[in-house]
Amino acid sequence: MRKRKVNYPPAKTANKPAPRAGAGPEPAYIRQTVVSIDLTAAAGRSDLRTGDRVRINGSGLYAGEAAVIEKLAGGVIPSAVVRTEAGRTRQVRTIDLEPIRAEG
Secondary structure (H helix, E strand, O other): OOOOOOOOOOOOOOOOOOOOOOOOOOOOOOOOOOOOOOHHHHOOOOOOOOOOEEEEOOOOOOOOOEEEEEEEEOOOOOEEEEEEOOOOEEEEEHHHEEEOOOOO
8 A cells, every 4th residue: 555645734934925124123232142253353463472471452351461472373363372460371362462561
């Protein structure tokens, strides 16, 4: 005996038209999880060397802290491994590092 072909009814959303742009309610806030990409990050900084003292800029973890560059890594977005004065290490984009000038 042959197996019968099963017929499924069409989905209820199959015939709904697409909503018009601007017809629905506008979002009241911008989500905090939205990411913005800095296209200048690929250029990096060429004035940084291993052992330099730097300040971490930006809004991430350890922002505003002084650190020492332990390792520089090239690639699509150049980065550096830094050790903060508190002894913590972190990988940071080189455009987020600002050299600290020697006082003297």
